[in-house]
Amino acid sequence: MRAKINLYELAEQCLYSPAIEDKLAITDHAAQSLAHRSFAFDFIRPPRPATDVRFPKHPRQVEPRDLPRRGLNTEAGKIAFLHALAHIEFNAIHLAWDMAYRFRGMPESFYYDWLQVAIEEAAHFRALSGRLRDFGADYGHLPVHRGLWELAEHTAGDVLHRLALVPRFMEAWGLDVTPGMIAKLEQLGDTASVEILRMILREEIGHVAFGTRWFHYVCERRGLDPEDEYFALVRRYIRGPVRGPFNEEARRRAGFSGEEMERLGRLDGTEPDGGA
Ligand SMILES: [Fe+2]
DSSP states (O other), X not given: OXXXXXXXXXXXXXXXXXXXXHHHHHHHHHHHHHHHTOEEOOOOSOOOOGGGOOOOSSSOEEOGGGSOOOOTTSHHHHHHHHHHHHHHHHHHHHHHHHHHHHOOSSOHHHHHHHHHHHHHHHHHHHHHHHHHHHTTOOTTSSOEEGGGXXXXXXXXXXXXXXXXXXIIIIIHHHHHHHHHHHHHHHHTTOHHHHHHHHHHHXXXXXXXXXXXXXXXXXXXXXXXXXXXXXXXXXHHHXXXXXXXXXXXXXXXXXXXXXXXXXXXHTTTTTSTTTTO
C-alpha cells in the first residue's frame, strides 16, 4: 500500500520553499499521488500567513511602471511578452496550491480540483519557459510585476472571497485577453507560441469553472445569492471600472450566467454599483 501524503504539508513545502525547481518537483510529486488519491487531510497546524509565501530571488519583482514596454514585433519584445506570461503562470501555481492549503474543512474533491489546477499551471509555466529558451532566454532573466500575489493576500481570510476574486475575476480576465494575444502571435507567424496559448486558454476555462463550482457551493452553504455576492465582492476588492470586451463564450463555459454577463457589462464605470 502507498503511504499517504499529508496534502497541507506538501502544499506548505511548495509555497514556502523559494526555489523554482523545488516547487516544480513538489508539484510533480503531487501529480503522481493525485492519480492514486493517496492524500491525508489531517490538520497538522494552522496555515502560515499568505504574506510569507516565498518567491525566488530571480526574477526580480518590481513596480509595474519599472517594467520595460516593448512591442511584439522585435525579438526582445517577444521575449518580454513570453516572460511576463511565464510569470503569470508561475504565480498561478502558487494560487492553486494556496487554495488547497489555506482553506480547511472543504470536501476532499475541492482539494483534488485545486491540485489538478496546480499541476496544469506548472505545465503552462514549463511550456512558456521552454519557449523562452527557444529564443535563448529563460524565466528569471527579466524583472516581473510585483503585484500579482496581492489579491491572494487580500483574500486569504475567506474562501468565498478568494474564489470570487482569483479564479472568477483575475483568471476569468485571462480568458478575455488571451484570444487577442493569440491573434497577434498568429499574425506574426509564431505558431509554436500560438499552440501554447491555445492550450492555456482551454485549460484556464476549466480552472474558472472550478472557481464557479466551489463559489456556488460556499454560497449555498451560507445561504447567499451567488450573483449578488459575486458583484458585491468584486466591488469590494477591485477599484475603478472593469472593462470588456469579455470572452462571452469562454466565460459561459466556465459557468458565468447570462445575468452575470449582463451585469459585468455594466461594471464599466457608467453605473457605480454595477447594477446590483
Ligand atoms: Fe495557467
